[in-house]
Amino acid sequence: VHSVLSRRLLSREMAAATAGAGRCHLSKVGTGRRPPPARVRVAVRLRPFVDGAAGANEPPCVRGIDSCSLEVANWRNYQETLKYQFDAFYGERSSQQDIYAGSVQPILRHLLEGQNASVLAYGPTGAGKTHTMLGSPEQPGVIPRALMDLLQLTREEGAEGRPWDLSVTMSYLEIYQEKVLDLLDPASGDLVIREDCRGNILIPGLTQKPITSFSEFERHFLPASGNRTVGATRLNQRSSRSHAVLLVKVDQRERLAPFRQREGKLYLIDLAGSEDNRRTGNQGIRLKESGAINTSLFVLGKVVDALNQGLPRVPYRDSKLTRLLQDSLGGSAHSILIANIAPERRFYLDTVSALNFAARSKEVINRPFTNESLQLHALAPVKLSQKELLGPSEAKRARGPEEEEIGNPELTASAASASQKLSPLQKLSNMDPAMLERLLSLDRLLGSQGSQGTPLLNTPKRERMVLIKTVEEKDLEIERLKMKQKELEAKVLAQEALDPKEKENSLTVHRPLPRRTVTGAKPLKKAVVMPLQLIQEQAASPKTEIHILKKRGRKRKVESSQVSEPVEKASEDCWELQISPELLAHGRQKILDLLNKGSARDLRSLQRIGQKKAQLIVGWRELHGPFSQVEDLERVEGISGKQMESFLKANLLSLAAGPRCGP
Numbered sequence: 226v227h228s229v230l231s232r233r234l235l236s237r238e239m240a241a242a243t244a245g246a247g248r249c250h251l252s253k254v255g256t257g258r259r260p261p262p263a264r265v266r267v268a269v270r271l272r273p274f275v276d277g278a279a280g281a282n283e284p285p286c287v288r289g290i291d292s293c294s295l296e297v298a299n300w301r302n303y304q305e306t307l308k309y310q311f312d313a314f315y316g317e318r319s320s321q322q323d324i325y326a327g328s329v330q331p332i333l334r335h336l337l338e339g340q341n342a343s344v345l346a347y348g349p350t351g352a353g354k355t356h357t358m359l360g361s362p363e364q365p366g367v368i369p370r371a372l373m374d375l376l377q378l379t380r381e382e383g384a385e386g387r388p389w390d391l392s393v394t395m396s397y398l399e400i401y402q403e404k405v406l407d408l409l410d411p412a413s414g415d416l417v418i419r420e421d422c423r424g425n426i427l428i429p430g431l432t433q434k435p436i437t438s439f440s441e442f443e444r445h446f447l448p449a450s451g452n453r454t455v456g457a458t459r460l461n462q463r464s465s466r467s468h469a470v471l472l473v474k475v476d477q478r479e480r481l482a483p484f485r486q487r488e489g490k491l492y493l494i495d496l497a498g499s500e501d502n503r504r505t506g507n508q509g510i511r512l513k514e515s516g517a518i519n520t521s522l523f524v525l526g527k528v529v530d531a532l533n534q535g536l537p538r539v540p541y542r543d544s545k546l547t548r549l550l551q552d553s554l555g556g557s558a559h560s561i562l563i564a565n566i567a568p569e570r571r572f573y574l575d576t577v578s579a580l581n582f583a584a585r586s587k588e589v590i591n592r593p594f595t596n597e598s599l600q601l602h603a604l605a606p607v608k609l610s611q612k613e614l615l616g617p618s619e620a621k622r623a624r625g626p627e628e629e630e631i632g633n634p635e636l637t638a639s640a641a642s643a644s645q646k647l648s649p650l651q652k653l654s655n656m657d658p659a660m661l662e663r664l665l666s667l668d669r670l671l672g673s674q675g676s677q678g679t680p681l682l683n684t685p686k687r688e689r690m691v692l693i694k695t696v697e698e699k700d701l702e703i704e705r706l707k708m709k710q711k712e713l714e715a716k717v718l719a720q721e722a723l724d725p726k727e728k729e730n731s732l733t734v735h736r737p738l739p740r741r742t743v744t745g746a747k748p749l750k751k752a753v754v755m756p757l758q759l760i761q762e763q764a765a766s767p768k769t770e771i772h773i774l775k776k777r778g779r780k781r782k783v784e785s786s787q788v789s790e791p792v793e794k795a796s797e798d799c800w801e802l803q804i805s806p807e808l809l810a811h812g813r814q815k816i817l818d819l820l821n822k823g824s825a826r827d828l829r830s831l832q833r834i835g836q837k838k839a840q841l842i843v844g845w846r847e848l849h850g851p852f853s854q855v856e857d858l859e860r861v862e863g864i865s866g867k868q869m870e871s872f873l874k875a876n877l878l879s880l881a882a883g884p885r886c887g888p
């Protein structure tokens with residue numbers, strides 16, 4: 226890992242390059258149009274002979290023909306050569322800037338159109354993948370160059386007065402021995418890869434750091450690169466033992482109506498090299514690593530073949546690497562594969578195999594689309610458009626001077642027409658906040674799936690009708706839930722009527738709890754959960770207070786600030802606890818806060834939540850938005866109603882007793 230990426234050199238080179246034809250232009254494509262399919266582009270880079278390495282005095286086994294083709298000696302017949310043609314060929318004299326400007330820089334603009342892009346460095350071990358992607362302080366590679374350019378572009382595009390507000394985040398992970406590890410949070414363990422119903426690949430729980438400048442990027446990236454697994458083999462002193470994936474997300478929010486938002490993802494991937502263990506001399510752990518590397522690269526080859534042959538099943542799930550690349554190969558990204566090869570004869574077979582893989586990859590077709598959605602926070606402006614519903618003149622009066630000053634006829638017209646089209650949606654502003662939250666989640670879900678957005682504004686009637694129907698269905702669902710709650714409350718009350726003693730216990734706060742006799746040595750903990758109505762009544766009552774039952778030897782005392790004499794009763798080796806409704810509600814709120822705001826690691830601090838469940842929860846939250854109540858947990862795929870209940874029981878006590886948040 227290089228300690229410092231030479232920023233000055235980079236800026237100078239890039240300034241020179243952007244002055245030329247390689248400049249990244251931000252051409253906006255119509256988001257409604259279905260973009261044309263894009264073939265995976267393939268470039269081959271031949272590294273020079275490395276000083277002092279074996280075979281440095283031999284003639285090279287690869288020769289460039291022109292900027293797109295090369296030839297390799299045919300070992301079966303030395304009179305012949307094998308010829309290959311690619312989108313670009315970079316010979317041993319090519320610079321880092323040549324590769325970046327020629328093959329990588331042109332795809333960056335797609336990120337600002339809300340589309341995905343990926344760059345993969347592929348090739349045998351020691352052929353120069355890490356050099357191409359990361360480089361050295363003197364020769365910075367694709368990653369620092371792309372980041373510097375991208376941050377510059379987002380600054381320009383997101384400048385004040387421009388229509389979009391832009392933000393950039395980064396995540397960095399490695400796939401090591403089929404485990405997905407967060408390099409920005411190495412303690413987080415193996416992460417799961419998920420796919421939403423539109424085929425977008427997500428890694429719930431993966432750290433995302435916002436970055437606004439190159440130095441901020443370096444601050445996260447350099448130490449994280451130090452966490453990457455490298456080791457010495459006979460062919461490379463610093464061989465990457467894992468596939469490293471840098472994910473950069475560009476989020477865009479439109480500043481004016483219709484407040485669209487877009488997300489573009491850039492994957493920069495330094496694959497581990499394919500290895501022939503007879504030559505690497507790998508043993509022990511290196512051999513095991515090599516097995517995992519070769520298997521995932523083999524599956525990558527199978528995926529490419531299946532895509533080329535149009536097979537119905539593409540084996541993406543056969544390895545973590547291909548699962549992660551699912552939306553980059555045969556998926557939604559503009560992809561470029563840089564196949565790195567070495568000139569030495571001892572690499573001959575690896576070189577031919579890498580070139581064959583590269584040749585197959587260039588047949589793969591992707592279908593990039595724009596990830597655009599409508600920001601439902603824009604409901605505030607929707608309310609504003611209600612003002613406009615008062616009539617054009619009142620609306621004009623209601624609008625602030627700034628809005629009048631906008632002066633963009635297109636935008637003004639679209640906002641006005643949007644407000645007219647919105648009339649069936651007036652009830653959105655009167656909507657129950659919980660339901661609004663669900664709609665927001667729905668919008669986020671559609672947004673994350675790359676849909677053209679929830680059609681609230683500027684959209685055809687049919688789509689608006691679909692949305693209204695969804696709203697009505699949600700209304701019905703809420704009604705159903707309310708009925709169910711009433712039924713449950715009635716049931717509980719009826720039960721208590723049958724057992725007046727029980728009722729007394731839950732309503733009278735000054736009496737000790739009825740004790741249960743337990744013969745075992747294990748202490749019994751009991752939380753009395755009351756129906757909602759009772760909780761509300763008690764919460765409203767000034768007499769409400771907390772009961773604490775202390776275990777004192779074989780005697781038990783019940784203390785209460787309003788009980789003049791403590792009540793003593795003979796006790797077994799057990800204790801019971803009744804929590805006041807206020808505390809229960811407090812505990813619930815704390816659980817809910819954790820569920821909505823906690824990281825996967827925070828969630829693991831809860832009882833009955835392990836690594837897998839924590840990731841499931843974070844994943845659900847990313848797809849559906851925040852949980853509105855703790856019971857929503859059972860809606861998470863993989864968590865049953867029973868598990869939710871036992872989770873609640875296990876956590877309510879400890880969290881209710883914890884320090885209070887809020888007033």
Ligand SMILES: Nc1ncnc2c1ncn2[C@@H]1O[C@H](COP(=O)(O)OP(=O)(O)OP(=O)(O)O)[C@@H](O)[C@H]1O
Nearest residue numbers: 272273350351352353354355356461464465497498
């Ligand atoms: N274009 C190049 N110019 C100069 N040196 C290079 C070039 N490409 C690679 N090298 C050097 O070759 C050696 C191996 O390169 P690198 O570590 O990038 O290979 P790799 O393909 O990433 O290997 P592995 O898969 O084992 O990690 C390094 O010392 C690197 O500096």
